Amino acid sequence: MDKELDKKGADAFLGAGWEDVRYKVPKGKFRVALIDMFDYTATIIEDFDDESSAKTYVLDNEDLLGGYESLVIYNDEGKLVYDSDWRK
Numbered sequence: 242m243d244k245e246l247d248k249k250g251a252d253a254f255l256g257a258g259w260e261d262v263r264y265k266v267p268k269g270k271f272r273v274a275l276i277d278m279f280d281y282t283a284t285i286i287e288d289f290d291d292e293s294s295a296k297t298y299v300l301d302n303e304d305l306l307g308g309y310e311s312l313v314i315y316n317d318e319g320k321l322v323y324d325s326d327w328r329k
Contacts (some may be wrong), residue, residue: 246319
């Protein structure tokens with residue numbers, strides 16, 4: 242793939258608010274977000290009180306995802322805790 246196209250895609254993704262979705266998780270919470278790599282969007286689904294509840298939500302809903310979508314969990318430090326793509 243063309244590096245310029247990759248850069249445009251990455252810029253579009255970052256411009257869609259990805260950093261806010263990942264790095265502005267309330268203290269002590271675990272954020273479930275929908276990442277769509279087709280249109281480069283990141284959407285907050287919900288903030289959970291514990292990792293177990295967040296993962297249960299993801300596991301219960303990941304079969305509904307399209308081919309370019311994944312559900313991810315971030316902790317309050319912005320660390321990726323789980324990605325539904327890991328199931329493949």
